[in-house]
Amino acid sequence: MYTQALDVPQQNPDKGPRAVENPEYQAEFDAKIDAGGYIEAKDWMPEAYRKTLVRQISQHAHSEIVGMLPEGNWITRAPTLKRKAILLAKVQDEGGHGLYLYAAAETLGVSRDELLEALHTGRAKYSSIFNYPTLTWADIGVIGWLVDGAAIMNQIPLCKCSYGPYARAMVRICKEESFHQRQGYDLLLAMMKGTQEQREMVQDAVNRWWWPSIMMFGPHDKDSPNSAQSSRWGIKRISNDDLRQKFVDATVEQAKVLGVTMPDPELKWNAERGHHDFGAIDWDEFWNVVNGHGQGNVDRLAARVKAWEDGAWVREAALEHERKRAAREHQAA
Amino acid sequence: MERKEWPLWEVFVRSRNGLDHKHCGSVHAPDAKLALQVARDVYTRRQEGVSIWVVQADHIVASDPDAKPELFDPAEDKIYRHPTFYQLPDEVNHM
Ligand SMILES: [Fe+2]
Ligand SMILES: [Fe+2]
Numbered sequence: 001m002y003t004q005a006l007d008v009p010q011q012n013p014d015k016g017p018r019a020v021e022n023p024e025y026q027a028e029f030d031a032k033i034d035a036g037g038y039i040e041a042k043d044w045m046p047e048a049y050r051k052t053l054v055r056q057i058s059q060h061a062h063s064e065i066v067g068m069l070p071e072g073n074w075i076t077r078a079p080t081l082k083r084k085a086i087l088l089a090k091v092q093d094e095g096g097h098g099l100y101l102y103a104a105a106e107t108l109g110v111s112r113d114e115l116l117e118a119l120h121t122g123r124a125k126y127s128s129i130f131n132y133p134t135l136t137w138a139d140i141g142v143i144g145w146l147v148d149g150a151a152i153m154n155q156i157p158l159c160k161c162s163y164g165p166y167a168r169a170m171v172r173i174c175k176e177e178s179f180h181q182r183q184g185y186d187l188l189l190a191m192m193k194g195t196q197e198q199r200e201m202v203q204d205a206v207n208r209w210w211w212p213s214i215m216m217f218g219p220h221d222k223d224s225p226n227s228a229q230s231s232r233w234g235i236k237r238i239s240n241d242d243l244r245q246k247f248v249d250a251t252v253e254q255a256k257v258l259g260v261t262m263p264d265p266e267l268k269w270n271a272e273r274g275h276h277d278f279g280a281i282d283w284d285e286f287w288n289v290v291n292g293h294g295q296g297n298v299d300r301l302a303a304r305v306k307a308w309e310d311g312a313w314v315r316e317a318a319l320e321h322e323r324k325r326a327a328r329e330h331q332a333a
Numbered sequence: 334m335e336r337k338e339w340p341l342w343e344v345f346v347r348s349r350n351g352l353d354h355k356h357c358g359s360v361h362a363p364d365a366k367l368a369l370q371v372a373r374d375v376y377t378r379r380q381e382g383v384s385i386w387v388v389q390a391d392h393i394v395a396s397d398p399d400a401k402p403e404l405f406d407p408a409e410d411k412i413y414r415h416p417t418f419y420q421l422p423d424e425v426n427h428m
Contacts, residue, residue: 103359318363
């Protein structure tokens, strides 16, 4: 069940409180993971597993809803009614993805308000990709193609992650992501059939988004100290570098069909490896954006906080309305 | 007013007539009417359903995972509850 109410630790007379670390529980948990089974909300889990999941799922949820902002920026300026309807549907999906994931995180005993508070005060992170600006309409296409494309690569393995509520949310999300990538590519194809100026816009957007997209897979395996534990727990199934390579290989062909080039002179096929080689990633830039130094971070968070605060009176009024209705009903009974 | 967060509702969707309602997730909403509305927007954007149930989460009573052995293990040795337990003569074994 997706409920925090059901997640209250219960007493077990034989083995002591479920909230306590206990070697017998640990052994059962490990066996379940090793057998490829799922952990559900009320099952015992090590505290570190729970904490890691809360952090990962909530960061993921934050990324979905912050990700609505750079694209939302273009809804009123979409070039046709058809493209506007498509973009609206896409941005609405991202909001939905955020909600599925917040619900999954809440099964681990945190409240929605706590999670949002962590985002709004800058304590929680979200994917740094959404701190880049969307300068032209071509950015909307490139985000769908590359950013959603990279997200799909990252997310498919999570459909089989060991925590049931997270895995189920991911299945739902992955079903919807394919539309995001395809509409982006379709938009770019249309622009590439347009004027020279439009084609240049597409190439310019690709130049700006390519490196940030491949940074979305995170640091190199040798620099991600938590990966081993996450693999052990079945929260991470494929390594950062393997996923990144898969993405690069898949994207090169798509770029060819589209008629654009990637801004990386070292990108080329390596027959020996059976993969494409690519240039060195500028990790200083990555960490700079992750750690929130940039106008993008400030603007995104300000927009989020404003939306939350402007909506406060609606949330309060709705609760009060229900309280009064329930009181009236109680009196009538 | 103490509580600021909208209560949690569990959402069950019947994907088409002939099938059961199936749990698909949860939403926050101030009341039942809005819970249905929100559930529709969050879980049925692509015709995933023809009917929705919402239940306030703290109204659900669930079994304790630690009680799994005592609740479910007793069914394990009742193999005679399954049709395959009975080996009948070949001529009638399709029964
Ligand atoms: Fe998404
Ligand atoms: Fe998406």
